[in-house]
Amino acid sequence: MSDQQALSQIYLDANATTPVLPKAAKAALSTMETMFGNPSSSHISGLQAKQVMDETRSKAGEVLGAGNGQVIFTSGATEGIQTGILSALCAARKKMQPGKNYSILYGATEHKAVPESLKHWNQVLEINATIKAIPVDEKGTLDYDFIAKEVPNALMICTMAVNNETGVYQDLNALEMVIRANNADVYWLVDCVQALGKRGLELAKTSIDYAPFSGHKLYAPKGIGFVYIRQGAPFTPFIAGGGQEGGLRSGTENLPGLAALNVIFDELQGNGDGVFASEGKLQLFRSQLALALKNAFPTVLFNHDFANSVPTTLNFAIPGFSSKEIMDLFDAANIRVSSGSACSSKVTRSFVLDAMGLPAWQSESAIRMSFGPAVTQQQIDQACDRIHHCAQALGHSCLLNATGSIDDKSQLQGLVQFKMGGSCTWLYADPLTKTAVIIDPLPELSKRLLTILQCQQLQLIAAIDTHGHADHQSGRVALAQQHLVQQHADHLGWPTEVTRVELNNQQFEAISIGDKYLLRVATPGHTDDSITIVLCEKEQLQLGELVPNYVFCGDLVLMGSLGRTNFSSSNTKQMYQSLKMLAQLVGQQSLLCPSHDYHNEFVTNFKAEASRNSLLNDVLTSEVSVEQFVKRKQDLDKNINDDIGEEIMCGAFTSACNKKQLQEYNAPELKAKLQANSQAKLIDIREPHEYALNHSQEFDVNVPLTRLTDFICQQQHDKSQELILVCRSGSRSQVAAQALSRLGFEHVGHLKGGYALSHTN
Structure with missing residues (x-):
């Protein structure tokens, strides 16, 4: 769509992933083209490749303050988490005393990769320890009293340096004092994925045993990561095979990924092009975005305390609006945000905010806005302008009292x-x-x-x-x-x-x-x-x-x-x-x-x-x-389940609702369909505020999802009319098409992937 294409993307979902830094992408491509040797080979090409790997490892150690600890390259943070957990639990299993009850501790706001991995290996290794979540307070800080009470019988404790949803950071020094004062030998894993480039790290000066990292969270490609192993910490290879990485992690090394990481480490050490902003600058960026949100949405509530959060994350909720509504609104303005962890897109509530004790509506309505240290002042300025424009669009829909250039109100009828x-x-x-x-x-x-x-x-x-x-x-x-x-x-x-x-x-x-x-x-x-x-x-x-x-x-x-x-x-x-x-x-x-x-x-x-x-x-x-x-x-x-969140169910559902097979189109198929059949009616089912921000003359009519029932009433006289529904991503058009089909509309289809994908072909 012309409006969409004219509006450049403002990407504010860096905690999910980041774009690859141009210089890092160039280094990866150059390595694929000219330095493609296998680091394990002894010829010149292999030696050149090994030099890249060794140089990257050395820089990683400096950035992390790894000292005599080891840095092992992995496919990403999830593999690093498996490596740390498997290593710790294999060692702990040997020390277990018969008849004694053991536990494994993890932070209640931890990324799901950690507790799910703990459950997996606890079962596979037949340890059968009790896995316990460490509570947090309203600011997201771990409960030190709980740790002091539970850690003496713990085989392992897993905590997080920086939370991926809220940006809340833990005081690792204070945490270490509590842990070690009550169990000097317990194995400790710290998820440091969101800390890299945002918090100072001197891992060798701590008793942290394992710390996983991911490259794609800080401008490197996906598929490359690394894990820190403290000197003397037990280690069990997660991947065995050809003996690469000194036998610690087998599999041919991802040399292009390592070359990209090399560039990122240079930036972190101040030896690059200076594209990473200082912490003070990042604080100003967050303040500017927060002010823009407050001006645009006066009732906005921030779901975390900025005092103990990294400056690159804002988590907020707007009373009366679901996270889906705000995401769709921002997406129409070409601003990319998320409703929480990108790894759990089907979850409607945030377990992180639930653990912090926030009201259910705030958890359901949470929006995460995150940026990386390479963000520019121009991008922040553009984001603030568009946030203001989003409020104007809601004013157009009469969902917000807002003044601005979108003057024509969408009349309710x-x-x-x-x-x-x-x-x-x-x-x-x-x-x-x-x-x-x-x-x-x-x-x-x-x-x-x-x-x-x-x-x-x-x-x-x-x-x-x-x-x-x-x-x-x-x-x-x-x-x-x-x-x-x-x-x-x-x-x-x-x-x-x-x-x-x-x-x-x-x-x-x-x-x-x-x-x-x-x-x-x-x-x-x-x-x-x-x-x-x-x-x-x-x-x-x-x-x-x-x-x-x-x-x-x-x-x-x-x-x-x-x-x-x-x-x-x-x-x-x-x-x-x-x-x-x-x-x-x-x-x-x-x-x-x-x-x-x-x-x-x-x-x-x-x-x-x-x-x-x-x-x-x-x-x-x-x-x-x-x-x-x-x-x-x-x-x-008797089938009623009242344990779904805090919502009392007002009826029992004993089986899934029947869904009919729908006609789905991709963009070329839809174009051909409309050219061949001028009788088919193309319906945009986005809300008026989305339509006001970004619309196209391609559509015959705009029928917002909130007014679908009204459309069904008006259209009941002619259920044979062919209708093709389109929305931003294809999810709303699919459920709307199912509703029409269920009520007897004979020819209903939708654009799979929505307009978001229709212009990428």
């Missing part, structure tokens, strides 16, 4: 879905009357919702809960205090002054919003106060016909399940009646909008749910009696 974790809030806006209603407002979204109402100049008619929620407090009170002070309502927010309409010889309460009615339907079961709110056509309802647009069913029906009925306020028999009554009232195809969406399915209907939920199907077809339903529902609720 119809239904918008907001999510926090598995919980949903629904906002329906009528632009003609400038009115809105909010269903199941979450407290975490209160500020965002208030901002939207103010920015869009919408009058809030009602903020309503579908039931009393067990897993969170309602955000309705904050909304009512700002917009509904004069309104009298019940405990769920349903107004007392309403219209009464007759339907099927029954009286229903209704609220008017534009040309729609909100109809209140009592559907007890999940809780005794559960209601369903049906948004329907006003004119038809006045004529005695119900034409639903959306059915806000709370936790009566969930995607892939039914709401749990094992609360004290639940009534399973009533749920049976509510299900039959509601299905008869709204029909099989009306869109059901639950208050929870645990699997990113957005919306559903009775037909789709009955096809995969045998219990629901049997209720709707009268194949099960009330008594049988109660028994089967009790069995279903």
